Amino acid sequence: IRKSPYTHIELKVDFFSLKEETPMFSNRATITDVLPAKGKKTFKNIKAGFLNAIPQEVRIKVITAVPFSQY
DSSP states (O other), X not given: OOOOOEEEEXXXXXXXXXXXXXOSEEEEEEEOXXXXXXXXXXXXXXXXXXXXXXXXXXXXXXXXXXXXXXX
């Protein structure tokens, strides 16, 4: 079974300091490119906002994604 590609992928990005469970900063981003299911893509020069410390961990979660066939 082949999975369809997705577009308008909304991500939540959380930045954590060492040993903290509450994010120092969170941001949402939307990818409008068409990406294959289970695919990988590298993004460079992404503006995330201003942080007053270097994060020790970054967690990225997919909030929504629209199958390209439904767009």
